[in-house]
Amino acid sequence: xxxxxxxxxxxxxxxxxxxxxxxxxxxxxxxxxxxxxxxxxxxxxxxxxxxxxxxxxxxxxxxxxxxxxxxxxxxxxxxxxxxxxxxxxxxxxxxxxxxxxxxxxxxxxxxxxxxx
Amino acid sequence: xxxxxxxxxxxxxxxxxxxxxxxxxxxxxxxxxxxxxxxxxxxxxxxxxxxxxxxxxxxxxxxxxxxxxxxxxxxxxxxxxxxxxxxxxxxxxxxxxxxxxxxxxxxxxx
Numbered sequence: 001x002x003x004x005x006x007x008x009x010x011x012x013x014x015x016x017x018x019x020x021x022x023x024x025x026x027x028x029x030x031x032x033x034x035x036x037x038x039x040x041x042x043x044x045x046x047x048x049x050x051x052x053x054x055x056x057x058x059x060x061x062x063x064x065x066x067x068x069x070x071x072x073x074x075x076x077x078x079x080x081x082x083x084x085x086x087x088x089x090x091x092x093x094x095x096x097x098x099x100x101x102x103x104x105x106x107x108x109x110x111x112x113x114x115x116x
Numbered sequence: 117x118x119x120x121x122x123x124x125x126x127x128x129x130x131x132x133x134x135x136x137x138x139x140x141x142x143x144x145x146x147x148x149x150x151x152x153x154x155x156x157x158x159x160x161x162x163x164x165x166x167x168x169x170x171x172x173x174x175x176x177x178x179x180x181x182x183x184x185x186x187x188x189x190x191x192x193x194x195x196x197x198x199x200x201x202x203x204x205x206x207x208x209x210x211x212x213x214x215x216x217x218x219x220x221x222x223x224x225x226x
Contacts, residue, residue, distance in 0.1 A: 004159075031212055033212075033213075043214075045214070092159050092160075094159070094214075105152075105160075105214060110159055
């Protein structure tokens with residue numbers, strides 16, 4: 001299994017500012033994903049981040065609002081830009097190693113963001 | 117992505133078996149059935165997955181209907197720690213995306 005940590009675990013931010021969330025994995029993985037979970041809702045995939053290439057965004061999510069970096073096989077960041085109260089959510093990263101026989105995804109604990 | 121339908125919530129008594137149903141009538145031949153669960157204030161965790169045959173692991177069993185249009189996650193002896201939201205997800209062979217539906221909230225009574 002993969003152990004994933006996220007920083008910060010929670011934050012309260014003012015509208016109009018940006019926050020960068022870090023995701024660190026204890027092993028090298030091929031694929032990393034970023035999800036959003038709005039209050040009381042299920043998870044929605046924001047984008048897939050592969051090392052060495054541009055992130056692939058899902059419908060409704062754009063790079064200008066959610067820029068992603070993936071500098072190596074153990075680390076990724078998601079920035080929530082020009083925040084508004086509607087961005088208040090839990091942001092989770094997950095990883096998958098295509099070499100893992102079950103192809104299961106492992107999730108981080110999440111970053112709880114509140115925008116005032 | 118093929119859609120799944122699950123009951124909004126279910127309740128179980130501790131130490132009793134729990135059967136969590138999932139309908140996926142539009143499943144394709146290459147879709148695997150995955151189950152994840154999300155404990156309170158945590159990220160989701162993998163439970164089990166299967167294609168056609170029933171599957172068992174130390175966490176649960178997965179029973180898949182012969183026509184594959186439905187499946188059931190079986191927790192053999194529910195504990196309080198099993199209280200979570202359970203997600204049934206169809207995932208194409210070779211696909212990487214997990215598309216989460218609303219899931220089933222499982223409540224376990226002591």
